[in-house]
Amino acid sequence: MTIQLYCFGESGNAYKAALALELSGLDWEPVKVDFFAGAARTPEYRTQVNKMGEVPVMVDGDIRLTQSGVIQDYVSEKSGKFGGKDAGERREILRWVLWDNHKLSSTAGVTRFLMHFLSKDKRPQEVIAFNQGRLKAAYTILNDHLADRSWIVGDSITNADISCCGYLYYPESFGFDRADWPNIDAWLTRISDTPGWQHPYDLMPGSPADRA
Amino acid sequence: MTIQLYCFGESGNAYKAALALELSGLDWEPVKVDFFAGAARTPEYRTQVNKMGEVPVMVDGDIRLTQSGVIQDYVSEKSGKFGGKDAGERREILRWVLWDNHKLSSTAGVTRFLMHFLSKDKRPQEVIAFNQGRLKAAYTILNDHLADRSWIVGDSITNADISCCGYLYYPESFGFDRADWPNIDAWLTRISDTPGWQHPYDLMPGSPADRA
Numbered sequence: 037m038t039i040q041l042y043c044f045g046e047s048g049n050a051y052k053a054a055l056a057l058e059l060s061g062l063d064w065e066p067v068k069v070d071f072f073a074g075a076a077r078t079p080e081y082r083t084q085v086n087k088m089g090e091v092p093v094m095v096d097g098d099i100r101l102t103q104s105g106v107i108q109d110y111v112s113e114k115s116g117k118f119g120g121k122d123a124g125e126r127r128e129i130l131r132w133v134l135w136d137n138h139k140l141s142s143t144a145g146v147t148r149f150l151m152h153f154l155s156k157d158k159r160p161q162e163v164i165a166f167n168q169g170r171l172k173a174a175y176t177i178l179n180d181h182l183a184d185r186s187w188i189v190g191d192s193i194t195n196a197d198i199s200c201c202g203y204l205y206y207p208e209s210f211g212f213d214r215a216d217w218p219n220i221d222a223w224l225t226r227i228s229d230t231p232g233w234q235h236p237y238d239l240m241p242g243s244p245a246d247r248a
Numbered sequence: 249m250t251i252q253l254y255c256f257g258e259s260g261n262a263y264k265a266a267l268a269l270e271l272s273g274l275d276w277e278p279v280k281v282d283f284f285a286g287a288a289r290t291p292e293y294r295t296q297v298n299k300m301g302e303v304p305v306m307v308d309g310d311i312r313l314t315q316s317g318v319i320q321d322y323v324s325e326k327s328g329k330f331g332g333k334d335a336g337e338r339r340e341i342l343r344w345v346l347w348d349n350h351k352l353s354s355t356a357g358v359t360r361f362l363m364h365f366l367s368k369d370k371r372p373q374e375v376i377a378f379n380q381g382r383l384k385a386a387y388t389i390l391n392d393h394l395a396d397r398s399w400i401v402g403d404s405i406t407n408a409d410i411s412c413c414g415y416l417y418y419p420e421s422f423g424f425d426r427a428d429w430p431n432i433d434a435w436l437t438r439i440s441d442t443p444g445w446q447h448p449y450d451l452m453p454g455s456p457a458d459r460a
Contacts (some may be wrong), residue, residue, distance in 0.1 A: 088389055103343045104349075110339065123325075127318050134315045137299060137349040163373035177300055232254060 039064040041107075042085060044071050044242040046153070048145055048203035050092040051236040052104035052113075056198050058239060059232050060115035066239040072153070104202070105133045108195040113117060118195045128189045132196035140174045143167050144203035148210035154242070165216075168211035175217050182219035193230055201227055205235055208244070236245040251276040254297060254305040256283045256454040258365070260415035262314035262356055264273035265323075268410050269306075270451060271444050272327035280453040282331055284365070289368040304325035306400050316414070317345045320407040328429075330407045340401045344408035352386045355379050356415035360422035364456070380423035398438060405442055413439055420456070 041057060043050035043066050057064040062133050069075050069091050076089055086093045086102045093100065094107045096114075110120030120126040147167040150159055179198060181188065188196035204212060204224055214221040227233060237243040255262035255278050269276040281287050282304050288301050298305045298314045305312065306319045308326075315321050324331030332338040345381060359379040362371055390412060393400065400408035416424060416436055426433040439445060449455040 103346045105346045106339050106343045131318045132314045134317045138354045142350045163378045166375045
């Protein structure tokens, strides 16, 4: 049975799930959610797909999961990959996935949306500046952590890496320039050198080019 | 061996860990971090306690954990409580813990900080208003979810409840009034009726009264 992932290219949160599925080698296919046409906000989507009104949503037979971190957890259980070698690594991965949800991807996603996908006259400059300040603190923590290691946890790619990189390959600027953060830059190259890696706009349907 | 939790009363994220420890019946004690004097931002704290510069941090012998969701996971493993009955419940709990980190506690914590703990001349009104709009969307999701159930997952209190309530008992207003959200209100009463429950300012050292 082919796993289905409800997603769209612009969502870094969906990318975290799509990348885990793709790199794991599991059989999966994307189902495009036309987010910018409001598809995730309809009563039907909330009732039938996800009451949180979000992507990604993964369907594997009778199992329906939401939240990228939960889908990653499921992919790890099913494939045996990216979940860490022992209880200590498993907790350390969860630590970084939670940190990413709390401090990095959550803020990056909102800030990119406000700067690029909201109409120009509605962009709240004070909010954007505030978020960029918080993002800078997050980049500092990640860049420092990667100073003396190749991967966030252990000695190979895990869900911690797949989570934290969620928004960092997008071309739309939101206050992140790889050149400013050399350890993050090298780590992003390491991830994109992983066999099977694809850019979010290639791995999932939908990109700003569709609306240009 | 008594588990130590680095925390302070004003932190709803620390409260999530402290409440899980207290309700589990494990032997623990708080270690006050004087956050408002900058204690969590010193190089010593970052080197010796938590490189993320955050609370809570839990120490149990040789095990040192950060991120409230990781500490909750550890408490569940050690006590057998709050972690769900099976794999399905476990994932559903993780889903809500991640949602809370992404959408609820993260924004509530920042907004309350900006409105009450930042000096009055520095409070960014546009950011506060923006965050309150996002919080309202989060309260709606939680209130709707609780319309026909007593607990967020399954039929008893779990880490999902202990996570999502993190900032909702504080007296300082940040755009949340229990009277506006009847299902959340009843659920908060259900949690606070749980034997052993304590308010964050009673369970952990430090409160705004100390600085009045």
